[in-house]
Every structure is written in structure tokens, then in C-alpha cells.
Amino acid sequence: MLVLRWTIAGVLGAFFLMLAYGNGWIAFQQIVLRKKAPSWIPLFGGFAGACAVIIAPVDGLWVWAWIPLLIDWGCIPGFVHTAFFWLYLVPKMKRHEQKPPDG
Numbered sequence: 001m002l003v004l005r006w007t008i009a010g011v012l013g014a015f016f017l018m019l020a021y022g023n024g025w026i027a028f029q030q031i032v033l034r035k036k037a038p039s040w041i042p043l044f045g046g047f048a049g050a051c052a053v054i055i056a057p058v059d060g061l062w063v064w065a066w067i068p069l070l071i072d073w074g075c076i077p078g079f080v081h082t083a084f085f086w087l088y089l090v091p092k093m094k095r096h097e098q099k100p101p102d103g
Helices: 002-031 044-055 067-071 076-097
Strands: none
Touching: 002 044, 002 067, 002 076, 044 067, 067 076
16 A cells, blocks of 8 residues: 555656646746747646645655645646736736826
8 A cells, every 4th residue: 555655646746747847837938038838737736746745655744735736837826926917917007008088
């Protein structure tokens, strides 16, 4: 049973690392390099990492299951960035596009 838990945790951890790297690279291209890039994949990487931490047979490790959700751009950081964009930047851009009233 211990080998099975390590194997599943390892596979989920590798999946997390692959998706977290991919999402991070996409975010870097879009935000820093200002290049067109494909969409990031939300939630899958972070949840895979959280499951890997929970499944791993290490006492007390489950307490840190929230860390993959914080590391992967497709989870908390990406959603915070998206909310900031739609709730702050888009209305700000729309205000600047409006023409002043005639008077």
C-alpha cells in the first residue's frame, strides 16, 4: 500500500510540475513579454499537486496541501489576476475611452 501511495503521489506531483511550469510560462509570455500565448489551464495542476501532497505517506504533510494551489498560475494567482483585470483595469480603460460631454 505504501508503494502505491508513493507512486500515485509521484505521478500527480509530476503532473502538477508540468502544468505549473506550462501555466507559468504562458503567464510570463502574456504579462512580461507581451506576446500572444495560448490560454493557461485552470485548476488541474494545483489540484493534482494538492492531491499529491495529501496522498503522500508522510505524517503531517497534508497541512501543506494549499501550497500547490498558490504556486500554480492556473489557480489562485491566475484568478486574482483575472479578477483584477476585469474589476479594475477594464472599467478604468472604459472610463478613458468616453468622450467628454458637449457643453
